[in-house]
Amino acid sequence: MSLLDKLDAVAAARKALLPEGLDVFGMPIEEVYSATEARVGDRRILFLGTNNYLGLTFAPECLKAAHEALDKEGTGTTGSRMANGSYSGHRALEREFAEFYHCHSGIVFTTGYQANLAMISGLAGAGDVVLIDGDSHASIYDGCRLSGAEIIRFRHNDVADMEKRLRRLGERSQSTLIVAEGIYSMLGDQAPLAEIVRVKNAYNSILLLDEAHSLGVLGKTGQGLVEETGLIDGVDFITGTFSKSLGSIGGYCVSNHPQLDQLRYISRPYIFTASPSPATIASARAALKLLRDGTELRRQLWQNSRQLYARLDALGYQLGPQPGPVIANILDSPQQALMLWKGLLDHGIYVNLILPPAAPEGKALVRCSVSAAHTSEQMDHVGNVFAELRKSIFQ
Amino acid sequence: MATDYSDILSRLCFHLKQFSSPDVVIAPETDLINELAIDSVKLLNLVMEIEDEFDISVPLNALADVQTVHDLANLIHHIKSAKQ
Numbered sequence: 001m002s003l004l005d006k007l008d009a010v011a012a013a014r015k016a017l018l019p020e021g022l023d024v025f026g027m028p029i030e031e032v033y034s035a036t037e038a039r040v041g042d043r044r045i046l047f048l049g050t051n052n053y054l055g056l057t058f059a060p061e062c063l064k065a066a067h068e069a070l071d072k073e074g075t076g077t078t079g080s081r082m083a084n085g086s087y088s089g090h091r092a093l094e095r096e097f098a099e100f101y102h103c104h105s106g107i108v109f110t111t112g113y114q115a116n117l118a119m120i121s122g123l124a125g126a127g128d129v130v131l132i133d134g135d136s137h138a139s140i141y142d143g144c145r146l147s148g149a150e151i152i153r154f155r156h157n158d159v160a161d162m163e164k165r166l167r168r169l170g171e172r173s174q175s176t177l178i179v180a181e182g183i184y185s186m187l188g189d190q191a192p193l194a195e196i197v198r199v200k201n202a203y204n205s206i207l208l209l210d211e212a213h214s215l216g217v218l219g220k221t222g223q224g225l226v227e228e229t230g231l232i233d234g235v236d237f238i239t240g241t242f243s244k245s246l247g248s249i250g251g252y253c254v255s256n257h258p259q260l261d262q263l264r265y266i267s268r269p270y271i272f273t274a275s276p277s278p279a280t281i282a283s284a285r286a287a288l289k290l291l292r293d294g295t296e297l298r299r300q301l302w303q304n305s306r307q308l309y310a311r312l313d314a315l316g317y318q319l320g321p322q323p324g325p326v327i328a329n330i331l332d333s334p335q336q337a338l339m340l341w342k343g344l345l346d347h348g349i350y351v352n353l354i355l356p357p358a359a360p361e362g363k364a365l366v367r368c369s370v371s372a373a374h375t376s377e378q379m380d381h382v383g384n385v386f387a388e389l390r391k392s393i394f395q
Numbered sequence: 396m397a398t399d400y401s402d403i404l405s406r407l408c409f410h411l412k413q414f415s416s417p418d419v420v421i422a423p424e425t426d427l428i429n430e431l432a433i434d435s436v437k438l439l440n441l442v443m444e445i446e447d448e449f450d451i452s453v454p455l456n457a458l459a460d461v462q463t464v465h466d467l468a469n470l471i472h473h474i475k476s477a478k479q
Contacts, residue, residue, distance in 0.1 A: 144455075
């Protein structure tokens with residue numbers, strides 16, 4: 001099969017699964033009105049499929065900081081962190097992340113995806129092992145591949161299964177990087193961090209925790225699962241993203257290991273990418289302050305999340321195992337998921353559609369992402385639409 | 396003593412039965428993807444079952460050259476032999 005024939009096969013597979021003329025993936029957003037509303041075509045829609053957990057994309061403090069940075073430092077750095085791309089804002093944000101987590105140091109990356117790529121491929125290499133949860137995000141899988149280390153998976157959130165695999169590695173467990181996530185993006189469930197830390201310590205491995213979906217969501221000051229569980233000292237490296245609760249784009253890693261800084265000299269994804277624009281950094285810095293002081297935002301976020309989760313659960317939808325801002329509706333077939341997704345859109349509600357092989361266990365998902373900026377009335381409205389659609393989808 | 400290849404092949408075929416329809420005959424030359432329709436996700440799950448069945452670690456990187464049942468049995472045999 002030629003290179004282009006392979007792409008034709010992809011097109012054929014998409015055509016067989018998805019209705020003609022429906023932009024399921026890469027939906028064109030024409031106008032954005034607020035953190036929760038936009039226009040698609042001529043229809044006003046409610047965003048329920050973004051990762052804007054704290055609703056900070058239009059926070060005046062973030063807008064002001066971004067405008068000022070844009071005027072003062074220009075549209076882009078046009079260079080890598082390794083070269084001319086480390087402005088005072090980039091360095092300040094690294095210090096602020098380290099302070100936020102009470103850690104020795106931090107590194108800022110251009111995206112969250114890149115943070116995982118850079119950290120995993122920088123820490124592990126040929127001859128080492130990376131032990132990952134089966135439901136890991138693509139950035140974790142890709143980081144593993146880039147590292148050249150041996151990749152071993154354990155069953156999702158199953159610490160006994162993880163321990164079994166560490167035991168089989170024997171002494172190699174000491175050169176093993178375990179990777180877990182604070183909140184998993186597919187089902188919205190949290191990692192059993194206490195058990196993972198216990199096992200990781202017993203086998204002298206290194207633990208990297210990705211707090212992409214839990215930053216701003218869990219913990220008193222929003223650090224994530226490490227704060228919620230009080231286990232920050234048990235985690236060696238914490239990564240995360242600016243593109244969810246911080247309403248920007250970028251990534252970070254913090255650690256108490258002084259060796260973290262050496263990643264700047266060996267990690268290809270860090271070295272060979274232009275650094276985030278000054279405006280991006282400035283808005284992330286402003287958002288981090290709001291996140292840290294965002295007790296009320298977290299209270300609202302969790303109230304909305306519990307309200308919608310309880311309603312969908314009562315309606316009989318099969319959901320992820322625990323309530324949270326990521327609410328996954330698990331459907332038996334792609335066709336059912338597509339019907340639900342389309343029905344929601346027809347009612348002005350945008351959610352994420354996840355089809356096999358991206359969805360776990362060959363299922364299909366319709367995933368809602370709740371925001372602190374949603375209102376209780378909006379959650380009620382969403383619940384009513386789900387109730388109406390249930391009759392036609394499961395008849 | 397190294398585990399016998401034919402024993403590995405027979406245990407592997409037993410596991411592969413779960414991933415195929417009852418009328419499919421599984422032989423060493425059977426293609427995992429084209430004949431048993433084991434896609435990338437199923438293969439990842441199959442690997443975890445194989446690891447448990449044979450008490451070994453099978454790095455995902457090692458699957459790049461695996462196309463047939465024989466390739467997989469051979470990989471397991473190789474890992475099992477190296478461990479003993």
